[in-house]
Amino acid sequence: xxxxxxxxxxxxxxxxxxxxxxxxxxxxGGIRDEFQACVFLAQRITVMVEQGxxxxxxxxxxxxxxxxxxxxxxxxVISSGGRRAEGR
Numbered sequence: 001x002x003x004x005x006x007x008x009x010x011x012x013x014x015x016x017x018x019x020x021x022x023x024x025x026x027x028x029g030g031i032r033d034e035f036q037a038c039v040f041l042a043q044r045i046t047v048m049v050e051q052g053x054x055x056x057x058x059x060x061x062x063x064x065x066x067x068x069x070x071x072x073x074x075x076x077v078i079s080s081g082g083r084r085a086e087g088r
Contacts, residue, residue: 006042011049017059018045024064032071040067 008014021041024030031037044063053059 008046008049011054013054013056014045014049016056020060021063030068040070
């Protein structure tokens with residue numbers, strides 16, 4: 001597995017949050033596509049930094065949760081033949 005690095009000069013905790021989230025998802029087998037996961041985590045953490053978040057654990061946990069939800073929703077779309085699953 002290739003390791004992609006993320007950094008945000010505005011907030012050193014952002015890089016740590018990314019590393020925590022990436023490591024957790026990699027260890028649990030949650031990364032489906034490395035590039036897509038990298039972009040997803042980096043974008044979500046960047047938004048959190050722009051909103052003033054500074055806590056690396058909170059950012060990591062939120063990014064993990066959002067990524068897991070994103071993967072689950074993608075699975076729902078695939079299993080429903082390209083349509084959104086009922087009730088979503």
